[in-house]
Structure formats: C-alpha cells, structure tokens
Amino acid sequence: MTKLLKDMTVGAFSLLKGLAVTMKYCLRHSVTMQYPTQKMPMAERYRGLVDLIPEKCITCYQCVKTCPTACLAITHKEVDKKKTLDTFKYNMELCCFCGLCAQVCPTSAIIMNKIYEISVYDRKKFDIDLLNREKYAQWANPTVK
Amino acid sequence: MVTILTFIFMLAMGALILGFIAVSAMFLIWWERKVSAHIQSRLGPMRVGWHGALQSVADVLKLLLKEDIRPAEVDILVWWLAPFFAVVPSVMAFVVIPFGGNLIIKDLNVGILYIASISSVCVIGIFMAGWGSNNKYSLLGGMRSAAQMISYELPLILSLIMVAMRAGSLSMQRIVESQAGCWNILHPDMAVACIIYLIAATAEVNRAPFDIPEAESELVAGFHTEYSGMKFAMFFLGEYTNLFIVAAIAATLFFGGWHGPFLPPVVWFLIKTYGLIFVWMWVRWTFPRVRVDQLMEFAWKILTPAALVNLAIVGWILLK
Amino acid sequence: MYTEEFLINMGPQHPSTHGVLSLELKLDGEMIRDCAIHIGYLHRSMEKIAENRTYTQFIPFTDRLDYMASMNNNLAYVMAVEKLMRMDVPARAKYIRVIVAELNRIASHLLAIGTFAQDLGAFGTPLLYCLREREKIMDIFNEICGNRLTYNYIRIGGVQYDLPEGIDLKIGEFIKYMRPKVDDYDQLLTYNTIFLARSKHIGTISKEMAISYSLTGPNLRGSGVKWDLRKDEPYLVYDKFDFDIPVGANGDAWDRYKVRVEEMRQSLRIIEQAIGGLPEGEALSKAGRIHKPAPGEAYFRAENPRGELGFYLVSDGSAYPYRLKIRSPSFSNLAILPELVRGLKVADIICVLGSLDIVMGEIDR
Numbered sequence: 041m042t043k044l045l046k047d048m049t050v051g052a053f054s055l056l057k058g059l060a061v062t063m064k065y066c067l068r069h070s071v072t073m074q075y076p077t078q079k080m081p082m083a084e085r086y087r088g089l090v091d092l093i094p095e096k097c098i099t100c101y102q103c104v105k106t107c108p109t110a111c112l113a114i115t116h117k118e119v120d121k122k123k124t125l126d127t128f129k130y131n132m133e134l135c136c137f138c139g140l141c142a143q144v145c146p147t148s149a150i151i152m153n154k155i156y157e158i159s160v161y162d163r164k165k166f167d168i169d170l171l172n173r174e175k176y177a178q179w180a181n182p183t184v185k
Numbered sequence: 186m187v188t189i190l191t192f193i194f195m196l197a198m199g200a201l202i203l204g205f206i207a208v209s210a211m212f213l214i215w216w217e218r219k220v221s222a223h224i225q226s227r228l229g230p231m232r233v234g235w236h237g238a239l240q241s242v243a244d245v246l247k248l249l250l251k252e253d254i255r256p257a258e259v260d261i262l263v264w265w266l267a268p269f270f271a272v273v274p275s276v277m278a279f280v281v282i283p284f285g286g287n288l289i290i291k292d293l294n295v296g297i298l299y300i301a302s303i304s305s306v307c308v309i310g311i312f313m314a315g316w317g318s319n320n321k322y323s324l325l326g327g328m329r330s331a332a333q334m335i336s337y338e339l340p341l342i343l344s345l346i347m348v349a350m351r352a353g354s355l356s357m358q359r360i361v362e363s364q365a366g367c368w369n370i371l372h373p374d375m376a377v378a379c380i381i382y383l384i385a386a387t388a389e390v391n392r393a394p395f396d397i398p399e400a401e402s403e404l405v406a407g408f409h410t411e412y413s414g415m416k417f418a419m420f421f422l423g424e425y426t427n428l429f430i431v432a433a434i435a436a437t438l439f440f441g442g443w444h445g446p447f448l449p450p451v452v453w454f455l456i457k458t459y460g461l462i463f464v465w466m467w468v469r470w471t472f473p474r475v476r477v478d479q480l481m482e483f484a485w486k487i488l489t490p491a492a493l494v495n496l497a498i499v500g501w502i503l504l505k
Numbered sequence: 506m507y508t509e510e511f512l513i514n515m516g517p518q519h520p521s522t523h524g525v526l527s528l529e530l531k532l533d534g535e536m537i538r539d540c541a542i543h544i545g546y547l548h549r550s551m552e553k554i555a556e557n558r559t560y561t562q563f564i565p566f567t568d569r570l571d572y573m574a575s576m577n578n579n580l581a582y583v584m585a586v587e588k589l590m591r592m593d594v595p596a597r598a599k600y601i602r603v604i605v606a607e608l609n610r611i612a613s614h615l616l617a618i619g620t621f622a623q624d625l626g627a628f629g630t631p632l633l634y635c636l637r638e639r640e641k642i643m644d645i646f647n648e649i650c651g652n653r654l655t656y657n658y659i660r661i662g663g664v665q666y667d668l669p670e671g672i673d674l675k676i677g678e679f680i681k682y683m684r685p686k687v688d689d690y691d692q693l694l695t696y697n698t699i700f701l702a703r704s705k706h707i708g709t710i711s712k713e714m715a716i717s718y719s720l721t722g723p724n725l726r727g728s729g730v731k732w733d734l735r736k737d738e739p740y741l742v743y744d745k746f747d748f749d750i751p752v753g754a755n756g757d758a759w760d761r762y763k764v765r766v767e768e769m770r771q772s773l774r775i776i777e778q779a780i781g782g783l784p785e786g787e788a789l790s791k792a793g794r795i796h797k798p799a800p801g802e803a804y805f806r807a808e809n810p811r812g813e814l815g816f817y818l819v820s821d822g823s824a825y826p827y828r829l830k831i832r833s834p835s836f837s838n839l840a841i842l843p844e845l846v847r848g849l850k851v852a853d854i855i856c857v858l859g860s861l862d863i864v865m866g867e868i869d870r
Binding site: 050051052054055057058060061062065071082083084085086087106107108136137138139140143152 | 558562563564637640647651657666697698699
C-alpha cells in the first residue's frame with residue numbers, strides 16, 4: 041500500500057517536472073524564420089547548383105568523367121588548334137549536388153553557387169546550357185516560371 | 186402573452202449561446218495552435234490577419250465548402266444523427282453555466298445533476314458514429330471511446346457530489362455563492378476532488394493524454410473517419426465546446442465562479458475558464474499517450490477508489 | 506464466443522514514419538499472433554551501381570544509405586577502400602573524421618529519440634525540440650562541407666577540405682548549448698511516468714537472443730552486452746579518447762532509449778577532447794585521383810549510430826570494384842521484430858519498432 045502511494049507521488053512529480061520544461065520553452069523566443077520573407081543565408085561552402093566560368097574552362101572533360109550520375113555533357117570545337125567550349129549541358133534533375141565536379145576541376149572553372157530554390161512547372165526546364173547565361177539567370181529569381 | 190414572451194426569450198437566448206459557442210470555438214482553435222507553437226519554439230499561424238487571428242475563419246470557410254461524402258453502405262439514420270448527438274448535449278449544458286452575478290439563463294435547482302445527465306448523452310453520439318460508419322476500424326474506435334467515457338464518468342460524478350455536499354445544494358448559483366469568502370480549492374479535501382475532476386474531465390473530452398479515439402491513427406482510424414465537411418466540423422466544434430464546458434464547470438465548482446475583486450464578474454469567469462483551458466492545452470502538448478488497457482486500469486483501480494475515499498473524508502469533515 | 510483472427514496490413518505508408526515498411530499482422534482482437542515483414546520498397550540497387558563507378562564516385566551514394574548518419578557511412582566505406590589499398594591517412598584528417606562522425610551520431614540519436622516519443626503519442630513537442638537541436642548541427646555541417654543532409658565530405662586519403670576558420674569556436678558553443686538540452690530530455694521524457702508505463706517491459710530482448718540475432722549498436726547494448734567497436738576494435742583515433750559505453754539492464758524499449766540518450770552525452774565528451782587536441786597538418790593526402798588498388802579483398806566495419814556497418818570490397822585491379830557488399834545494421838536489427846511482438850497489443854508494436862530505430866534506406870539499399 042505504501043509502495044503504491046510512493047509510486048503515485050513520484051509519478052505525479054515526474055509529470056510536473058515535464059510540465060516545467062515545456063513552460064520554460066513556451067516563454068522563450070521562437071527559433072523559426074518566416075520563409076519566404078526571411079531567408080537564412082547559406083554558408084560559404086554551400087553546394088547549390090552547378091555554375092560555370094566559361095573563360096577558365098580548358099575542356100579537359102574531367103568533370104564529365106567524375107560525375108556519379110552523368111548529368112554533365114560537354115562539346116568542344118577546334119579553332120586554330122585551340123579547343124574552345126561549344127556547349128555545356130547540365131541536367132539538374134540528375135544532379136545529386138555532391139560537388140565532385142567542382143573539386144576535380146583543375147582551373148576551378150566549375151563552382152557551386154548558392155541557389156537552392158529550384159522547382160519548376162515543366163520538366164524540360166531542367167536541361168540547361170550553362171553557357172546561355174540569361175536563361176540560367178532565371179534560377180536566381182525563383183518566382184519566374 | 187406570457188408564453189409568446191418566454192418563447193421569444195428562449196429563441197434569443199438560444200441564438201446568443203450559439204453565437205458565443207461559435208466565437209469561442211474559433212478563438213479556442215486559434216489559441217490551441219498558438220499555444221502549441223510557442224511550446225514547440227515556433228510561431229504558429231502568422232499570415233492570415235494579425236498573428237493569424239483570422240486563421241480559424243479561413244478554416245471554417247474551408248470546411249463549409251467541402252464536399253459532403255456519404256459512403257454507400259452506411260446505416261443512414263444512425264450515421265446522419267450521430268454528429269447531432271455529439272454536439273447538442275454540450276450546447277444544452279450552457280443553460281446552467283453562471284457567467285456572472287445574474288448572468289445565467291436558468292438557475293435550475295438541480296443544476297449539477299442536469300449537467301451530469303446531459304453530458305452522458307455524448308457517449309451515445311460517439312457510439313452511433315462508430316456503428317453507423319460501417320467500417321470495422323470506426324467501430325473499434327467508437328467502442329473504445331465509449332468505454333473510456335463511461336469509465337471516467339464515475340470519478341467525475343463523485344467529485345461533483347463532493348462539491349454539492351459541501352455547498353449543500355445542487356444549484357450552480359448556490360455553489361458559487363457558498364464560495365464567497367474562500368474558494369473551494371483552498372480546502373485540502375476539495376483540492377483532491379479538483380484533481381480527480383480534472384483528470385476525469387480530460388478523459389471525458391478525449392484530450393491528451395487520454396486521446397486514444399482521436400489520435401489512434403496507428404491502426405484504428407477513429408470514429409469520425411467517414412465524416413467530411415460540415416459533419417466533421419460539428420464533431421470538431423463539439424470537442425471544443427465540451428472543453429469549454431468542463432473548464433467552466435471546474436471554474437464554477439472549485440475556483441470560485443465569478444468571484445473576484447475590481448473587474449466585473451463576467452471577466453473573472455472568462456479569465457478563470459480560459460486559464461484552465463490553457464492548462465489543458467499545456468498538458469496535451471507535453472505528455473505521451475496512455476495505452477487503452479492502462480487507461481481503464483487507471484480509471485477503475487486508482488481513480489474511482491480515490492474518489493470514494495475522498496467522498497468519505499468530505500462527509501466526515503462536514504459531519505464534524 | 507466465436508472469434509477469428511484477421512489480417513491487417515500496416516502498409517508501406519504509415520504515420521510512424523520509419524520509411525516504407527510493410528508489416529502484415531495477424532491479429533486476434535487486440536493481441537498480435539504473428540507478424541510478417543515485407544521490405545524492398547526502397548531498393549535502389551546500390552551494390553550493382555558500385556560495380557560501374559570508381560571508388561571516389563561511389564562516395565555520394567553511400568550518403569544515401571542511412572541518410573540520418575551520412576558521415577558515418579562515408580567513413581566506413583572510405584576506410585574499407587583505404588584498407589584495401591593499404592593507404593595511410595594524416596593525423597589531422599583522423600581527428601576531423603572523429604569529430605564529424607560523433608556530431609552525426611548526436612544528430613541521428615536526436616531524431617531516433619524524437620520519433621520514438623512521437624510514436625508513443627507525445628504529439629510533437631519532443632520531436633520538435635530534437636529537430637531544433639539538429640538544426641544547429643546541420644548548420645555546423647553546412648559550414649564545414651556545404652550540405653545539410655548528404656555530406657560527401659570524407660575522401661579516400663583524408664577529408665575534402667580542412668575545417669574552416671572559427672569552426673572550433675562554433676563547435677565549442679554547440680557543446681555548451683547541447684549539454685543542458687540532454688538534461689531537458691531526461692526531465693521531459695525519460696522519467697515521465699506515462700512514458701515509463703508505455704515503454705518499460707515492452708519488447709524485452711535477452712542477452713542470448715540479442716547475440717543470436719546479431720543485433721548491434723544501442724539495441725545490443727540495451728540488453729546488457731558491453732560491445733562497442735570504438736572500444737573493442739578501435740579505428741581512427743578512438744583509443745586516445747576517454748569515454749564510457751552505456752549499457753542497459755533489462756533489454757526493454759526503455760533501456761534502448763536510455764542508452765541512446767547516454768550515448769549522446771558520451772559523444773559530446775569525445776568531441777570536446779578531439780577539438781582540444783586537434784593536430785596541425787594537411788587534411789587530404791596527395792594520393793592521386795584515380796585509385797587502382799591491387800587485386801584482393803577487404804572488409805571494414807564501423808560503429809554507426811544504428812549498429813555495425815560493414816563494407817566488403819573485392820577488387821580485380823581496375824578502377825572499378827569487382828564487388829561491393831554492404832552489411833547494414835538495420836537489416837539485422839529488423840529481423841528480431843516478429844519474435845518480439847507475439848503477444849503484445851497493437852499499440853506496442855509501434856513502440857517496439859520505434860525503439861529498434863531502423864532506417865529503410867539501409868535495409869533496402
């Protein structure tokens with residue numbers, strides 16, 4: 041009988057202690073942000089979409105070989121025995137944002153930018169050519185369809 | 186002449202109560218979302234109106250516009266009447282709630298008995314919903330919920346009896362007036378009765394940690410699955426109305442009703458009621474859920490004997 | 506009274522989200538008579554993919570095995586490759602690997618605790634507190650490697666980049682922030698009488714049963730067996746740190762939960778010692794880009810938050826592995842479920858499943 045009463049008092053006290061924890065957080069500030077009016081700034085090394093600085097590219101094809109999901113495709117053209125970049129196709133659907141292409145590029149021509157709001161209404165929009173800068177710029181403004 | 190006047194009076198009071206219930210339920214839905222959000226370190230509804238104040242209005246409009254789906258094989262009369270049986274008794278209990286000094290619709294001299302008997306009809310509503318849905322999970326959920334509510338009525342009514350014994354009357358206004366000098370909860374035997382009442386009332390209104398019918402979506406879908414649109418809204422409304430009723434009764438019986446300095450009595454009554462509702466919400470968002478057999482064990486083996494012992498103690502103190 | 510058993514499918518999607526798992530329960534009223542498990546809804550044929558990818562290219566795939574503990578998966582795979590190639594790693598890289606692995610252990614256990622409380626009905630509050638703490642860890646990882654869930658940070662021969670400036674201050678702040686929070690969970694959940702009533706004496710696993718079903722991780726330690734690969738077969742620099750191995754007494758769901766909470770405290774101790782003793786040096790040894798190990802085989806196992814993750818690699822001398830086999834802890838842990846649930850009520854199966862802490866990504870691969 042006394043054990044039952046002791047168990048009940050200990051149990052009731054544990055419930056009250058739990059309530060104290062919840063009240064402590066009820067009275068504190070919230071930790072959330074009101075997205076999309078407030079957005080969290082991404083870190084410096086954040087891996088968003090793949091981006092290209094075309095002048096630095098030497099068409100060594102290392103990024104194409106190292107991508108685990110084969111989402112990059114390059115073609116080059118020879119002009120006076122010098123290779124220049126013709127098209128640089130990037131399929132955003134297949135990209136897994138691993139950053140291996142940026143790590144392996146010898147001239148740091150591929151970088152990962154900070155764009156993470158990449159939803160579209162039409163699947164064909166995922167295939168882009170990184171040399172076509174104005175089409176790529178639409179991703180910086182996610183409200184553009 | 187007299188009968189027409191009373192008839193108009195009845196209609197006016199009915200409209201007033203329904204209006205109050207509607208506003209109160211919408212406020213409580215918003216309040217619940219805000220309290221749960223702040224407990225969880227987040228903000229809750231913020232966009233619709235100032236800090237989301239109009240969110241309930243948006244939700245009610247949405248529910249009104251939803252399609253009312255009726256499954257083909259339901260037992261039509263039972264299924265259709267169930268929401269009414271769940272909501273109407275709670276609304277009827279408003280007749281004897283003392284909002285202020287003279288603000289009571291009809292001070293029946295069997296006030297507490299009336300409330301206890303009316304709230305038992307809610308169980309029938311849930312049972313009808315479970316049976317009429319023609320769904321074995323709804324039936325299981327409905328039966329479980331009915332068992333829970335019936336088991337916890339015994340400690341509930343015992344604690345009501347204790348208050349009636351001390352006040353010497355079943356009428357709600359007499360009970361409030363008997364607490365004029367000192368609230369009931371300040372007496373130790375009444376404090377125990379208050380705790381028993383609060384626990385039993387939590388189980389009666391199906392709130393956590395006793396919310397098995399509501400949230401047993403692990404396997405059993407609950408008695409209100411086959412309801413959509415306005416019928417579901419009625420169950421929902423019934424739940425918040427029930428919550429208000431049990432809080433109002435607790436405030437009246439244990440916390441002094443509308444007594445209090447400076448402010449008008451109505452304001453004190455509402456402060457006490459909504460304060461108790463805050464405690465209920467605080468408890469809901471803290472504790473895990475109790476299992477069904479543990480629930481029944483708790484009711485029959487711990488709460489009812491405790492209530493009986495306390496009843497004996499109250500009687501002994503009064504006879505002294 | 507005539508009653509019959511009926512079959513219920515707790516289908517691939519259910520609210521106690523441990524992924525897509527299908528349980529076929531044979532119920533007799535409220536009591537469970539038998540349970541059959543159906544997996545394979547998340548099978549992505551990772552082991553076959555590995556045969557067509559180079560060793561470095563497969564590292565992003567290991568992230569997606571047990572997506573709650575990506576760093577630990579990366580670590581186990583990379584150390585298996587390094588064992589195959591007999592390659593050594595600079596000391597600074599070893600310390601960094603320990604730090605990120607232990608941080609990920611804390612993140613994974615936070616989620617395990619949060620979802621366990623959610624399954625029992627504490628409808629949101631413990632889970633949201635745990636997610637709030639996880640956000641801080643994910644912010645640290647965001648600064649270190651650039652991603653929040655699938656890190657792809659550990660490379661063959663070290664780690665991808667060195668730690669950025671100021672990260673040790675941030676990690677120190679996180680440790681100071683986290684310690685009182687673990688005490689909060691103890692106060693809110695662990696000794697709560699309703700929580701105790703729901704999880705004590707449920708799903709008890711004895712020592713012999715745990716060993717015979719080859720359970721690993723907190724499930725094994727909850728049953729009283731003191732076996733942890735970090736102490737018994739130390740890898741990286743775990744033998745230099747001072748930490749305890751928490752062990753449970755009875756082997757029920759509550760013990761497994763308590764072991765996870767205590768492991769979080771011990772991980773905080775390890776991180777503190779590692780940050781304090783971080784040596785100078787480079788973070789990635791210069792071993793070339795294409796790895797062509799000599800023909801042979803290697804098996805390496807690491808202590809993941811869920812148990813023992815093992816990678817078995819067979820190489821035939823080319824840049825692609827000949828065969829990769831993954832021994833995932835959740836696959837072996839799940840096998841004990843039918844044994845445990847016979848005779849329990851329906852509400853308890855959720856509790857047992859939550860306490861085993863499985864992730865379907867690992868089971869189906």
